[in-house]
Amino acid sequence: MGRLIFLIFFAVFSIGGELDRCDSCHLQKAPPFNVIYRKYLVIYSSKRRIEENMVNFLTDPSKQKGVFPKEAKKIFFPKEHPLYDRKEAKEAVRELIEREDLLKKVRVTKPRE
Amino acid sequence: MFPSEKRSLTRFLIIYMFSTLFLISIGIAIFYRYDYHRLSDYQNEKLKTQTQNLIPKLRELHKSFDEVLYYPVQKGLNSAIYDIDKNYLVGDLKPSPYFKDKMDKNEEFWRDGDYIYYLTKVYPHYLGAAYLISRAKFDPSPINELREKLALFFLLSAIFVFFIAYLLGKLFLFPMKSALSMLDDFIKDTAHELNTPVSVILANTELLKEFYPNLQTSEELSRIEIASKRLSRIYDDLTFLKLNHKRHRNVKEIDLSSLAKERAAYFEIMAKARRIELKAKIKEGVFLRMDFEDAAKLMDNLISNALKYTKPQGEVEIILDEKFLIVKDNGIGIESRYKKFVLRRFFRANDSEGGFGLGLSIVKEIVDYYGFRLDIESEPDKGTKVEILWGD
Numbered sequence: 001m002g003r004l005i006f007l008i009f010f011a012v013f014s015i016g017g018e019l020d021r022c023d024s025c026h027l028q029k030a031p032p033f034n035v036i037y038r039k040y041l042v043i044y045s046s047k048r049r050i051e052e053n054m055v056n057f058l059t060d061p062s063k064q065k066g067v068f069p070k071e072a073k074k075i076f077f078p079k080e081h082p083l084y085d086r087k088e089a090k091e092a093v094r095e096l097i098e099r100e101d102l103l104k105k106v107r108v109t110k111p112r113e
Numbered sequence: 114m115f116p117s118e119k120r121s122l123t124r125f126l127i128i129y130m131f132s133t134l135f136l137i138s139i140g141i142a143i144f145y146r147y148d149y150h151r152l153s154d155y156q157n158e159k160l161k162t163q164t165q166n167l168i169p170k171l172r173e174l175h176k177s178f179d180e181v182l183y184y185p186v187q188k189g190l191n192s193a194i195y196d197i198d199k200n201y202l203v204g205d206l207k208p209s210p211y212f213k214d215k216m217d218k219n220e221e222f223w224r225d226g227d228y229i230y231y232l233t234k235v236y237p238h239y240l241g242a243a244y245l246i247s248r249a250k251f252d253p254s255p256i257n258e259l260r261e262k263l264a265l266f267f268l269l270s271a272i273f274v275f276f277i278a279y280l281l282g283k284l285f286l287f288p289m290k291s292a293l294s295m296l297d298d299f300i301k302d303t304a305h306e307l308n309t310p311v312s313v314i315l316a317n318t319e320l321l322k323e324f325y326p327n328l329q330t331s332e333e334l335s336r337i338e339i340a341s342k343r344l345s346r347i348y349d350d351l352t353f354l355k356l357n358h359k360r361h362r363n364v365k366e367i368d369l370s371s372l373a374k375e376r377a378a379y380f381e382i383m384a385k386a387r388r389i390e391l392k393a394k395i396k397e398g399v400f401l402r403m404d405f406e407d408a409a410k411l412m413d414n415l416i417s418n419a420l421k422y423t424k425p426q427g428e429v430e431i432i433l434d435e436k437f438l439i440v441k442d443n444g445i446g447i448e449s450r451y452k453k454f455v456l457r458r459f460f461r462a463n464d465s466e467g468g469f470g471l472g473l474s475i476v477k478e479i480v481d482y483y484g485f486r487l488d489i490e491s492e493p494d495k496g497t498k499v500e501i502l503w504g505d
Contacts, residue, residue: 041175041241045197045198045242046197049197105181107183
């Protein structure tokens with residue numbers, strides 16, 4: 001019975017994406033993803049570069065690779081960022097980019113006065 | 114206005130106007146280039162300012178957490194943003210394949226059709242924008258206005274230059290005109306003074322022959338007659354040139370055959386005196402519409418020239434047919450270097466004989482007036498053949 005409950009829990013967690021694993025922390029202590037994405041977007045411009053730099057950070061985090069200032073790190077990252085393997089990190093980052101893509105919200109029409 | 118004066122004035126006007134207008138054109142071209150760039154730069158700067166105003170709006174969108182973000186659209190301006198990898202992101206300016214090339218070359222402004230384009234880099238990359246391309250319709254009216262003004266300026270300059278050139282030409286040609294006028298008057302007066310005594314000599318020669326029949330064969334009297342006739346022809350030539358433009362031509366059907374016979378007979382004495390054989394092959398009944406005096410002058414000048422430049426024992430032949438008149442001789446001929454000048458007034462290739470160099474010039478004037486054709490064939494020491502053709 002215990003084994004069955006464990007399997008059900010495992011299956012439920014497995015349905016969500018890689019990003020779901022990060023949400024718990026990023027919604028409470030760490031900066032929310034939309035803020036992180038905008039920060040990366042303003043610095044790296046293209047999705048390819050954002051992905052590349054985010055993955056680099058997640059697989060081998062360092063102060064130099066981070067995009068936030070030192071003070072923000074003290075507040076939001078009391079601990080070191082957990083390590084991800086490259087494949088996991090890529091998937092999570094792609095998911096993040098897809099979810100937070102700012103251009104999806106942009107309309108090329110004049111707003112009603 | 115004398116023909117030579119007219120010719121000189123025309124040449125002066127052409128050279129003066131061409132050189133002056135050429136210099137004015139260079140000035141206009143430089144000014145046009147400078148002002149064209151100034152007007153274009155003004156429109157470029159306007160577009161640049163409008164485009165730069167978009168960047169703060171992109172910043173606002175980037176920072177906004179609204180559900181829908183409205184891309185800044187402006188009237189008369191289209192724009193689009195591109196990421197750092199030159200991928201089109203968003204905008205109301207459709208992407209074009211050559212934009213990538215412009216981004217590679219980092220070209221700031223360019224023209225395509227009716228539009229001017231502006232490209233600027235964006236940093237920080239709000240909404241991911243690394244490049245912002247904008248375009249606005251190019252307003253050609255200031256350039257067209259400039260062109261119209263310059264064209265008007267050129268036209269007015271041309272008119273002004275023409276008047277200046279004309280006045281200068283007249284001023285410079287005044288001494289020549291005075292000299293020509295004096296020469297003309299001198300010729301007229303001289304011709305007039307010559308006419309009376311020559312007429313008296315000729316009339317009295319005729320009377321002497323009539324009253325004293327034994328003088329009919331007098332060689333001395335014949336020489337007097339020939340010399341007087343020659344003087345008389347010079348007078349005729351000079352008056353023809355002087356009064357040519359004023360003389361009324363009585364153009365009618367004339368009997369060219371009779372006239373040719375008469376002129377041949379007239380020159381017979383001169384030919385005999387010079388021991389030249391004068392042959393005449395004249396077809397009967399050749400009629401032509403022209404002024405009688407012109408026809409006589411034409412023949413006289415051709416026959417007289419032929420006799421003048423034919424050596425003793427030589428031969429001069431007059432041939433008249435339905436469509437042509439030929440006067441040919443086996444005289445000294447014309448050197449090839451002089452051929453193109455023989456029709457000019459006062460030109461004489463050979464100074465050994467008398468005259469003013471008017472004969473062929475008069476022939477040409479008459480031939481041109483009636484639209485005839487004049488052919489001259491000549492070889493030095495072999496002779497000259499002058500052919501006048503009319504009809505088809």
